[in-house]
Amino acid sequence: MDASTPARTLPATAPDTDLVIAGQVVGSRLILGTGGMTSPQSLRDALIESGTVMATVAMRRVDPTTPHSLVDLLGELGIQVLPNTAGCFTASDAILTAKLAREAFSTDWVKLEVIGDEATLLPDTVELVAAAEELVDDGFVVLPYCGDDPVAARRLEQAGCAAVMPLGSPIGSGLGIRNPHNIALIVEQATVPVVLDAGVGTASDVCVAMELGCDAVLVASAVTRAHRPSLMARAMREAVTAGRAARNAGRITRRFHGHASSSFDGMADL
Amino acid sequence: MTGMTEVTVNGTRWSGPAETTVGDLVAVWCPSPRGIAVARNGDVVPKSSWDATRIIGGDRIEIVTAAAGG
Numbered sequence: 001m002d003a004s005t006p007a008r009t010l011p012a013t014a015p016d017t018d019l020v021i022a023g024q025v026v027g028s029r030l031i032l033g034t035g036g037m038t039s040p041q042s043l044r045d046a047l048i049e050s051g052t053v054m055a056t057v058a059m060r061r062v063d064p065t066t067p068h069s070l071v072d073l074l075g076e077l078g079i080q081v082l083p084n085t086a087g088c089f090t091a092s093d094a095i096l097t098a099k100l101a102r103e104a105f106s107t108d109w110v111k112l113e114v115i116g117d118e119a120t121l122l123p124d125t126v127e128l129v130a131a132a133e134e135l136v137d138d139g140f141v142v143l144p145y146c147g148d149d150p151v152a153a154r155r156l157e158q159a160g161c162a163a164v165m166p167l168g169s170p171i172g173s174g175l176g177i178r179n180p181h182n183i184a185l186i187v188e189q190a191t192v193p194v195v196l197d198a199g200v201g202t203a204s205d206v207c208v209a210m211e212l213g214c215d216a217v218l219v220a221s222a223v224t225r226a227h228r229p230s231l232m233a234r235a236m237r238e239a240v241t242a243g244r245a246a247r248n249a250g251r252i253t254r255r256f257h258g259h260a261s262s263s264f265d266g267m268a269d270l
Numbered sequence: 271m272t273g274m275t276e277v278t279v280n281g282t283r284w285s286g287p288a289e290t291t292v293g294d295l296v297a298v299w300c301p302s303p304r305g306i307a308v309a310r311n312g313d314v315v316p317k318s319s320w321d322a323t324r325i326i327g328g329d330r331i332e333i334v335t336a337a338a339g340g
Binding site: 033035037043069081082083096099103105111224 | 280281299300301302304305306307308309312313314316317332333334335336337338339340
């Protein structure tokens, strides 16, 4: 290679470690929530565009008039079902819901959600930790949706949760990451994967989450309620890739003043 | 009415023969039993026990499955 040949030795895809949760390799760092989707076809398209391998479902009363089966759709697409205790306000309800889900889908995995306030949908940490402890004892792989509180995240990890899932902002709010400092603190201390979950509004939020060091993100409303869900699902997929690569690339530090990118050496005396 | 038992299934009152099992109720409510779970008075009824579990008057039965959400 001589001086006139540009050096282009970057590999097409940078090497990275796998995302591993509870000893299982999870092939995509984007987990999709199915809540809010307007039609089965729309959901199918978005799931495919997202490239996800895991999607959350809520547990609800059977509707004899519904012809389609969400479980069948996910199975057909090779997507792992992650049951969610969405709608539960107490530890006991969440525990029963998790057990019903385990029975229905033969999975020990559960996204644990215990809500403390109907308006904000913020989690009730006290009930959440109680439910997490009991479910971990019962052999569940618990992925808890929690506040962006490093102490709460630590409690949940100590209780044996397989990951921690701090919110960026309230569920469905689209406000993105309100407290990036706290997310960074959680990332720094965690020894289990950190999955940013709730409040994502658009692709840049997901990119920021990955740049902060999150191992994955969970997105529902930002995709399902977008004007064009499958296009947004594609955008999210690419944002996860970009944010993760930027994190691995090692960004420059933030400076209070400037730092010339061009050296002053060799300046002509003009 | 003799031999009839009244229970609540998914919030709805339902009457049936006293010999009705949880398995019978699931067959009535669900076109396919895949991805279904049942709670009876707040406890999970394992699928392996559906056909052996008879309903008792006043039972509160919930039959649930996956729905878009979470």
